[in-house]
Amino acid sequence: MHLQGSCHCGAVAFEVDSLAPVPFMRCYCSICRKTSGGGGYTVNILGQADTLRITRGADAIKSYRAVKDKSVPEAEQVLCQNRYFCPTCASYLWAHADEWPQWVYPYASAIDSELPVPKATASIMLGSAAKWTDPRELPVNSEAFEEYPSYSLEQWHRDHNQ
Template sequence: MKLDGSCHCGAVRFSLASAHPYPFNYCFCSICRKTQGGGGFAINLGGDAASLKIEGEENISVYQAKLEGDEVSPARRHFCKHCGSALWVHDPRWPELIHPFASAIDTELPAAPERTFLMVGSKKAWVPLEAGPQDKVFDDYPEESIADWHRRLGLES
């Protein structure tokens, strides 16, 4: 599926191909919560890095999150330097992947038949967790990848 996305102010537009376009993975870690907001969670999709096309690349800044101690995450969070919109994450450990934030995607996304709530151990008390009977909840990261979730449910495009 082709995904088109943009920042809020329109300075950055991008597109990429995604075999994993269902927004199902709700992350409650402090990095997602503090860099993106969105109700205390962020939703990442899976995309093909080789297909990424960007207009307004000069308007993008990158943030690498601080981890425990002085360690810096290798993951690079791309955002608009004008309006602050979170756009995507790229991690050099998986160079073939781009993880766009569902909040930056303008293409109508399909509804997920079940959701995964991860890093719930980092969730703040003010954030409601409304898991349905089919949903899965994890204090940390689940073993199942975005690609594996789509494969298990027969949702790869």
């Protein structure tokens, strides 16, 4: 599926193709919660990195590379995904992880195209959820994980035919 996305102020727009455009997984980790807001979680979808095309505002895009655990000494810190955003309106656009160079992870909230409704969902990193969120009240056909699930985003789509 060909997807189009943009930031809130319109300074940045992009396109990406996805073989798995279903927004099904809510991540409650502190990085997603603090950088993306929302209901205390973020929802990414799976995009093909080689199809990502910035159609407006390429020079404006900034990135942030979060640290998984800031409580450890700097030399031991593990970096996680780069998170790309518009510096004007602060809209997060997509993430990219060095471990999986073939994928980008557009934030569902940045996608302007109509996305399919998931038949099932998953909530991950519940052990990191803020107390003010209520991730335990999950929709029907949902899975919940205290940490990361044992399967990949790609595998979930294969298993659920979505």
